[in-house]
Amino acid sequence: MSTMLEEIRQQPAAIERTFKSESRNVERLRKHFETHRPRFIVLAARGTSDNAAQFGRYLLEITTGIPVSLAAPSVYTLYKAHVDLKDALVVAISQSGESTDTNLVLERAHEAGAMTIGITNEANSALAKMCEYAFLVRAGKERSVAATKTYTGQLFSMYMLAYALGAAIKLDDLKKLADFAGAALKLESEIRTRAERYRFMRQAVVVGRGLNYANSFEFALKLMETCYVVAERFSSADLLHGPIAMLESSFPAFVFAPPGVTWKPIRELLERLKSIQVESLIITDRSNREAQTDKNNVVTIPAALVRKPAIPEELFTAIPYVIPGQLFAASLAEVKGLDPDKPRTLSKVTLTL
Amino acid sequence: MSTMLEEIRQQPAAIERTFKSESRNVERLRKHFETHRPRFIVLAARGTSDNAAQFGRYLLEITTGIPVSLAAPSVYTLYKAHVDLKDALVVAISQSGESTDTNLVLERAHEAGAMTIGITNEANSALAKMCEYAFLVRAGKERSVAATKTYTGQLFSMYMLAYALGAAIKLDDLKKLADFAGAALKLESEIRTRAERYRFMRQAVVVGRGLNYANSFEFALKLMETCYVVAERFSSADLLHGPIAMLESSFPAFVFAPPGVTWKPIRELLERLKSIQVESLIITDRSNREAQTDKNNVVTIPAALVRKPAIPEELFTAIPYVIPGQLFAASLAEVKGLDPDKPRTLSKVTLTL
Numbered sequence: 001m002s003t004m005l006e007e008i009r010q011q012p013a014a015i016e017r018t019f020k021s022e023s024r025n026v027e028r029l030r031k032h033f034e035t036h037r038p039r040f041i042v043l044a045a046r047g048t049s050d051n052a053a054q055f056g057r058y059l060l061e062i063t064t065g066i067p068v069s070l071a072a073p074s075v076y077t078l079y080k081a082h083v084d085l086k087d088a089l090v091v092a093i094s095q096s097g098e099s100t101d102t103n104l105v106l107e108r109a110h111e112a113g114a115m116t117i118g119i120t121n122e123a124n125s126a127l128a129k130m131c132e133y134a135f136l137v138r139a140g141k142e143r144s145v146a147a148t149k150t151y152t153g154q155l156f157s158m159y160m161l162a163y164a165l166g167a168a169i170k171l172d173d174l175k176k177l178a179d180f181a182g183a184a185l186k187l188e189s190e191i192r193t194r195a196e197r198y199r200f201m202r203q204a205v206v207v208g209r210g211l212n213y214a215n216s217f218e219f220a221l222k223l224m225e226t227c228y229v230v231a232e233r234f235s236s237a238d239l240l241h242g243p244i245a246m247l248e249s250s251f252p253a254f255v256f257a258p259p260g261v262t263w264k265p266i267r268e269l270l271e272r273l274k275s276i277q278v279e280s281l282i283i284t285d286r287s288n289r290e291a292q293t294d295k296n297n298v299v300t301i302p303a304a305l306v307r308k309p310a311i312p313e314e315l316f317t318a319i320p321y322v323i324p325g326q327l328f329a330a331s332l333a334e335v336k337g338l339d340p341d342k343p344r345t346l347s348k349v350t351l352t353l
Numbered sequence: 354m355s356t357m358l359e360e361i362r363q364q365p366a367a368i369e370r371t372f373k374s375e376s377r378n379v380e381r382l383r384k385h386f387e388t389h390r391p392r393f394i395v396l397a398a399r400g401t402s403d404n405a406a407q408f409g410r411y412l413l414e415i416t417t418g419i420p421v422s423l424a425a426p427s428v429y430t431l432y433k434a435h436v437d438l439k440d441a442l443v444v445a446i447s448q449s450g451e452s453t454d455t456n457l458v459l460e461r462a463h464e465a466g467a468m469t470i471g472i473t474n475e476a477n478s479a480l481a482k483m484c485e486y487a488f489l490v491r492a493g494k495e496r497s498v499a500a501t502k503t504y505t506g507q508l509f510s511m512y513m514l515a516y517a518l519g520a521a522i523k524l525d526d527l528k529k530l531a532d533f534a535g536a537a538l539k540l541e542s543e544i545r546t547r548a549e550r551y552r553f554m555r556q557a558v559v560v561g562r563g564l565n566y567a568n569s570f571e572f573a574l575k576l577m578e579t580c581y582v583v584a585e586r587f588s589s590a591d592l593l594h595g596p597i598a599m600l601e602s603s604f605p606a607f608v609f610a611p612p613g614v615t616w617k618p619i620r621e622l623l624e625r626l627k628s629i630q631v632e633s634l635i636i637t638d639r640s641n642r643e644a645q646t647d648k649n650n651v652v653t654i655p656a657a658l659v660r661k662p663a664i665p666e667e668l669f670t671a672i673p674y675v676i677p678g679q680l681f682a683a684s685l686a687e688v689k690g691l692d693p694d695k696p697r698t699l700s701k702v703t704l705t706l
Contacts, residue, residue, distance in 0.1 A: 040393055040420065047594030058425055062434045067393065067441065069422030072411055073590070074563045078614040081415045088420065101590065203556065203583050210427045225595040230556050230583055230604075237426070237454065237705035241400030245696040246577040246584075261431040265705070276698060343598040345629060352590035352618070 004144040004226065004340040005330045009185060011323065014149045015156050015178040017138035022160060023171055029133065029164040037066070037166070038089035038115065044071035044105040045093040047350065048147040048221060052119075052154035053093055055214035055318055059158050062211070063167035063315075073101040076108045086113035091161070094118075095142060095150040096349045097125020106131060119157045121150045135160060144341040145348050146226050148326045151218055152181065152319045169315070177319050183303035184323035191299065191324055194281070195331035203251040205232040206325075207239060209266055211318055212256035219254060219325030226333040226340035236262075236269040249277040254328075256321055259288035259306050260313030267291075283324050285317070299324050357497040357579065357693040358683045362538060364676065367502045368509050368531040370491035375513060376524055382486065382517040390419070390519070391442035391468065397424035397458040398446040400703065401500040401574060405472075405507035406446050408567035408671055412511050415564070416520035416668075426454040429461045439466035444514070447471075448495060448503040449702045450478020459484060472510045474503045488513060497694040498701050499579050501679045504571055505534065505672050522668070530672050536656035537676035544652065544677060547634070548684035556604040558585040559678075560592060562619055564671055565609040572607060572678030579686040579693035589615075589622040602630040607681075609674055612641035612659050613666030620644075636677050638670070652677050 041060055043053035050070070057068045071090075075081045090109035092102045097120035107130065110116050118131030121139050128134045137153035159174050204223060208216030213235050220231035234243055247253070253273055257266050267290065273280050284291040285301035292298050301320050306313050333340035394413055396406035403423070410421045424443075428434045443462035445455045450473035460483065463469050471484030474492050481487045490506030512527050557576060561569030566588050573584035587596055600606070606626055610619050620643065626633050637644040638654035645651050654673050659666050686693035 040422075042420065046590060050591070050594075058428060058432075061425070061428045061436055062432045065435050065437050067395065067422060067436055067438065069393075069420060072414070072563075072566075074566075074588070074615070075411060075414045078563055078618070079411075079415045082418050083414050083420055084418050085420065210425075210431055213425075213427075221595050224599040226598075228599045228601070230585060230599055232583060232585070235427070237399060238403070240705055241403075241703045242574050242578040242696075242699065245579075245699050246581045247698075248581070251583075262427070265431070343595075345600075346595065346598050350594045352593055 002144065002330055002334065002340050004146050004148060007142060007144055007149045008323065008326045008330060010140065011149050011152050012178040012182040012185070014139040014153055015181055015319070018153055018156055019175055019178070021138050022135060026160045026164050026171065030166065033165050039087040040067040040069065042069050042071050042085065042088055042090045042109065043093065044073060044090065044102050046073070046099055046102060046352065048151050048218060049093040049095060049154060051214045051218040051221065052151055052158065054217060055155055055211065056158040056161070058211050058213065059162050060165065063162045063169065064165045066165060071105050073105050076105045077101045083112065085109050088114040089117065090114040091117045091119060092127055092131065093154055094127050095121050095147055097122040097127035098349055100351045103127055103130065117161070119154055121153065145343055145346050146222060146329070146340050152322065155319050177316060180303060180305055180316060180320040181323060184301045184320040186302050187299060187324050188327055191327040192331045194299070195328060195335050198252070198332055199335050201229055201252065203230045204254060205234065205239070205247060205251070206254045207234055207236055207269065208256040209235050209262040211314055212258060212262065212321055215256055215318060215322045215325065218322055219329070222326060222329035225343045225346060226329050227336055227338060236265050239269065244272070247273070247276060247278050249279070253278050253280040254325070255280050255282050257282045257284045257288060257291045258314035258317040258321060262314065263288060263290070283321055285320065355497065355683055355687065355693050357499045357501060360495060360497055360502045361676065361679045361683060363493065364502050364505050365531040365535040365538070367492040367506050368534060368672070371506055371509055372528055372531070374491050375488060379513045379517050379524065383519065386518050392440040393420040393422065395422050395424050395438065395441055395443045395462065396446065397426060397443065397455050399426070399452055399455060399705065401504050401571060402446040402448060402507060404567045404571040404574065405504055405511065407570060408508055408564065409444070409511040409514070411564050411566065412515050413518065416515045416522065417518045419518060424458050426458050429458045430454045436465065438462050441467040442470065443467040444470045444472060445480055445484065446507055447480050448474050448500055450475040450480035451702050453704045456480055456483065470514070472507055474506065498696055498699050499575060499682070499693050505675065508672050530669060533656060533658055533669060533673040534676060537654045537673040539655050540652060540677050541680055544680040545684045547652070548681060548688050551605070551685055552688050554582055554605065556583045557607060558587065558592070558600060558604070559607045560587055560589055560622065561609040562588050562615040564667055565611060565615065565674055568609055568671060568675040568678065571675055572682070575679060575682035578696045578699060579682050580689055580691060589618050592622065597625070600626070600629060600631050602632070606631050606633040607678070608633050608635050610635045610637045610641060610644045611667035611670040611674060615667065616641060616643070636674055638673065
């Protein structure tokens with residue numbers, strides 16, 4: 001068994017540990033932000049962590065109303081621009097905490113008067129030491145080059161951060177994310193069987209929207225780095241603005257389809273894909289009945305993740321929904337005879353400027 | 354000849370017209386912003402216009418120091434979130450001015466107390482009418498589905514906006530962008546010859562950094578919509594954080610390589626690509642001598658775009674650099690026997706929510 005698969009299975013425990021160790025700090029931080037609300041938030045990251053930032057950008061704007069921006073690191077590192085960040089909150093996200101450019105953005109932000117937060121898996125990292133406030137992801141050492149448990153740990157930290165910033169969610173509700181992750185893990189053997197069909201897939205497109213847009217980037221990244229599949233990723237809206245022209249029946253679409261406000265545009269896209277003979281594999285959960293009409297094309301998380309109408313309904317889907325994608329990439333790598341833990345040309349810590 | 358190619362050729366004239374008709378308004382706007390500096394800027398767009406927004410995000414932060422964010426339209430349209438945008442400047446960019454979601458973001462922003470600007474090619478569009486201030490792109494009617502002259506027109510409007518927001522550039526300096534575009538157009542026949550080599554290309558990766566990062570998205574989008582090539586796009590840093598594993602000798606890289614602060618990381622990436630047998634085609638100009646060592650792999654714009662060291666040196670490269678990409682896509686479509694003006698499954702105005 002690959003280390004990647006082992007680490008995928010550790011996710012519910014990692015989320016629980018992170019919740020227990022960080023929740024008291026988060027309560028304190030919430031008090032702090034009651035009187036020190038940031039004017040806007042900048043998130044800085046690379047790779048998988050940047051996908052977690054992409055999720056944070058939606059979650060934080062939707063639940064707190066504070067405008068969020070994803071940092072362009074080169075503005076700080078190469079161009080050495082002086083961006084006016086006083087009264088901003090700048091959050092750097094890095095599994096290792098040793099990402100040179102992300103850390104440099106945080107340093108510049110601190111000099112510019114911003115409050116700084118670091119989200120990292122490594123308590124002794126440069127990032128954990130330099131930030132004013134560290135959110136530690138308690139995922140345990142991640143040994144596979146393909147990040148999985150640290151990604152969901154970072155997503156989880158984003159929920160904690162949203163709570164700290166005053167989002168109308170209950171801290172205790174976050175506990176159930178560990179259960180949701182556990183429900184998604186039950187798909188392991190089904191997904192291993194499904195992966196066989198894709199043995200010779202070389203290209204794919206992954207589609208998500210809103211709170212699952214980041215997951216489309218992350219699923220695609222796993223396909224790229226562990227299976228060497230050329231995986232495009234788009235929101236359903238962006239796909240229609242041009243790129244849909246390149247799709248053809250020779251490569252499949254993987255589509256995140258939670259219930260809630262994104263379902264209508266996603267359903268329309270699925271119909272459009274069908275009309276141009278693109279085969280789709282849909283990821284959904286028990287509460288989206290409409291998505292489950294054709295079992296051949298649907299992976300259903302065996303839990304109803306949305307129990308009552310809430311706004312936005314699919315707030316808690318991001319962690320369980322990415323897990324079928326992780327399982328799929330790990331399984332497909334195996335089917336293709338590849339080692340997902342040691343992708344060619346990659347190492348665990350990437351230093352870029 | 355395709356309409357796309359005709360419209361590519363019209364770009365220097367379009368830039369000149371835009372400059373003449375808008376420069377007086379821009380001077381007025383600059384006065385306004387002297388006393389009403391926005392706290393931050395949000396750019397909203399889809400498709401090609403979103404690539405222009407991506408450029409704007411770098412240009413505006415680098416030259417004005419005002420933090421910039423690219424809007425996630427679904428936060429406003431699907432989730433109906435109330436983002437706190439008072440004292441913000443919100444800029445919507447749309448060729449047609451009829452993009453439903455982009456216009457809705459602007460409407461919400463206006464209600465939230467933001468100042469609103471629209472950048473559009475259509476003076477009578479919904480966008481031009483609803484925004485407080487319209488930057489008109491005077492490109493003339495764009496008939497090809499593949500946007501070219503409106504993209505460079507939007508880039509040009511971003512320079513005008515940067516000037517209005519107090520950037521230390523001379524308005525008169527912007528005039529030379531029309532000449533730079535003209536210099537890039539001289540590459541037409543060279544690029545037509547080069548395109549032959551790529552007749553059977555089905556996959557590609559386009560790489561750019563900083564002020565040319567948006568061009569990598571735009572070049573890739575042209576390859577996707579007019580040539581049906583599955584074109585990935587990355588910054589050199591993001592590529593190293595995972596996706597490089599999928600690259601192989603069977604598909605090429607197209608790399609923007611201007612002189613200036615991005616050249617060092619781009620050069621390092623080129624060496625890395627060479628070591629894993631990926632064939633690169635480099636786009637540069639006469640002022641980057643180091644990039645011109647191997648003529649087989651380099652397209653050189655026959656002008657020195659950087660005349661004296663300035664920070665950032667490659668400030669004015671974005672418009673001339675994307676033109677070889679546009680010419681390449683139009684030529685390759687022809688070589689492949691495709692009609693770039695009418696891509697399958699696309700129409701000129703895309704309505705999404």
